[in-house]
Amino acid sequence: MRVRHRSRHRLTAGLTTLLLPLATLVALGGNAEAAPDTAPKSAQAAPKAAAGATATYAKTQDWGSGFEGKWTIKNTGTTALSSWTVVWDFPAGTKVTSAWDATVTNSGDKWTAKNLGWNGSLAPGASVSFGFNGSGPGSPANCTLNGESCDGGGQPGDNPPSAPGTPTASGITDTSVKLDWKAATDDKGVKNYDVLRDGAKVATVTGTSYADSGLTKGTDYSYSVQARDTADQTGPASGSVKVRTTGGGTDPGPGDKVKLGYFTNWGVYQRNYHVKNIVSSGSAEKITHINYAFGNVQGGKCTIGDAYADYDKAYTADQSVDGVADTWDQPLRGNFNQLRKLKAKYPHIKVLWSFGGWTWSGGFTDAMKNPEAFADSCYKLVEDPRWADVFDGIDLDWEYPNACGLSCDTSGPAVMKTMMQAFRTKFGANNLVTAAITADASPGGKIDAADYGGAAQYTDWYNVMTYDFFGAWDAKGPTAPHSPLTDYPGIPKGGFNSAAAINKLKAKGVPAKKLLLGIGFYGRGWTGVTQKEPGGTATAAAPGTYEAGIEDYKVLKNSCPSNGTVAGTAYAHCGNNWWSYDTPATIRAKMAWAKEQGLGGAFFWEFSGDTANGELVTAINDGLK
Incomplete structure (x- = not known):
């Protein structure tokens, strides 16, 4: 039986050719x-x-x-x-x-x-x-x-100043840091220093120290300095020092629940869902983290998933987070630049780059033949200087270690622990390292197949995929809610519910605060159904906008409104179709349960399934307060 089939389709984008004004652009060759x-x-x-x-x-x-x-x-x-x-x-x-x-x-x-x-x-x-x-x-x-x-003095040969010494950081607080550095040298004298935070100038000082303030707690920053001489020539930048302000932290605290949503790179095509929609829906103020899906895993390495959507697509002013259009010559465009603008506007949001997913999990088996090299390749991609400031860590979505999804892996039970240890070692304590994992709690099922308990020590949290338990891949039914919170009489398979998954992971040694409850912003459905209650027979998958058997909540709330609940989730029978999905009411109840269990918070798949005013995100936020 198939435990979950996440709808993660990739659409092919037409590549555009950048036309440069030949009258003013001179390309330099080799x-x-x-x-x-x-x-x-x-x-x-x-x-x-x-x-x-x-x-x-x-x-x-x-x-x-x-x-x-x-x-x-x-x-x-x-x-x-x-x-x-x-x-x-x-x-x-x-x-x-x-x-x-x-x-x-x-x-x-x-x-x-x-x-x-x-x-x-x-x-x-x-x-x-x-x-x-x-x-x-x-x-x-x-x-x-x-x-x-060039300074007009008539004597050529004036040199720019040398690079100052790499700054040292002291007096770090929740919102400030003091920087000191060794002076640069120059043949005509150093006039002042520019202080660069994450590559952007934040101050110009005449001495060799600076106190930066107004920072965000629990946040990573990178500082360097460069000198300017009396001829106004700017020298090379110093080495950089990384600083993490106090407070915050990567582990969710008792009153600081994680509220995480997946944003898909292919959503910018047919779905026409962009980073700006996170703002316009009111969701940006109600989430804490975004998982950007997906990067691929190929040839033992992390690779780009969709270069055009990720960093090349040019955004018009009306599509952009800050209302400013992209230009042809700017170094970074696409979703990455929009996420950068989102973080500038909402500095509390952290973004992780998620690799794998249902379609691209097959590459993990080969990659894990050399875990250290795999982690190193992912680190280099996530920390690429073009977008290093966009990402705060990595999420690994392997479906599934030592088990079968779209393909099967036989690497052995220890592979999950080995992978997470390698990634924690490479990414360090100041980056988030998380994983999306199975919710199959059946005896001998996928949770039993890998050492999720042993891996937890290296993980900030697990996104437990507590949805897609049942669906129309079993075309004739029986009809069942795809995201039941608890067991119920007549459930098609034991251990296929959220409570069973959470309890089994706890029993294997995963701390409750490192478990996030998963919510689907969509429904699963059948057609040819005459029975209103769960357990009915069907003839096929119900028609959906993008794929048979699946539909966004924003569509179902109007086309097939809920007329019943079972096991903490909603279902609807309309005509010959039968759907199950979560509503704002069932989500609030699930969030209350998550708080009772001491979980670290919740996550959802994915933003574009919500209404234009963010009903479901609001329910998660309200329920976790």
Whole structure:
């Protein structure tokens, strides 16, 4: 018998081609190591700068694996410039990958930018800018403008300051931290330091210490600093120090229940459900965590699930969390950027990246042949600099260790404990490490197949999938609620209910506070049913919007309203169809039961099944208060 069949369909998205304005974009190929005699002749005989002309550099964006830079040329002299050429050195490993509003070339690590036909002439007091995308950690040095120093002093060769020492953190509280660092050096003197929190500047100070405040308790931050010299040149950033404010914590406390929802990457297609809907429904204020589903498991590694939906889809202003449209050249788009905006607006929300699920669990067996390498690959993907700030940990949804789901695993009972230990070791104490697990409490069933008790010591919590116990994969029935809270007379199989699953996991040594009760935001149904009460016969799965036998709550509440309850959940008989699903009333009752059991909270699958005003999320929140 099939215990659960989660509806996790992936829709194919058409890939869009990004069209760049050819008039202003110059792509740079692989000639970064060209021989010196390939330098443009114009760079060798550039006109002299007017007295006081300057070229200043600013890093306008930094996404970890790359950055955006901008040069501004200003004629501060008394005579016009007819053309300009800016030359600078990058350290090895740093290069320009594309540029606009200038022709940029290089000879090894020396880079030359020359004006285009329309922007070379500068009257006294006028200025012009050009920009570029780059890769690598370095900053420009030895800048010249038309052969003279870029600071207007007439002598080229002024170097930017060195990197300051990596900050040290002290005096950490719920909302503040003190940072100290060793001074940078510069040939003309250091003017001040920019303090960077998670890559964004939060302060500029003249000394070598800074006290940051207004932080969120129990939250991870990363700090670095960079120096600016008296010529306004900015040097490279220091190493970073990670800081976790006190308070909060990863384990749910007695009065701090977890309220977690799954957000599916494929929901942005046919379902037209976006991160913004979490806000517009009022749900953002009522949840604590989001599991982003799913990443894949392939070739022994964690891999991207849907690159377009995850980080490439361009959002219009009306679809965006903050009402700001994506641009063609921003480094991160898609759901990841929308989740970043959601966290900025609701800093209490933490996001975990969930890997596997019903369709993609087959890869776990191969991956667990080398647990440490598997955990390392997942860590590198979750902590990719492009989106590391978006995620607060990882959720592993293996259906099922040492048992059968869409495919079967025979790795042995210890595999669950081995996996969670490897991931805790790699992700450390400051990241969340969780797992979605079976609720099959039948004798010799899936809970008995793996060491969930032994693995619990390495886990922040388990999402116990207490739904999909029964459904129309048994096409002829008997009809039964897919998410019964308790046993009831006539239930088709013993141990297939939430209370049995929770009790069995507790008996195996899993602390109650590490167990979350699962709620489905959908119903399971049959057709060809004449009996109103559970236990009737059927002919097939009831028709559904996306798949036969399953339908969202937001549809069922109107199309087939509940007309009975059994074992703590609702059912409905309308025409020849029979459905079971949870309502706000049954969810509140289940939350009361979860509190009585001392559970860590609840989770649900998934956001898009709820009503536009978040009825079911509200019921979870109200019930766990």
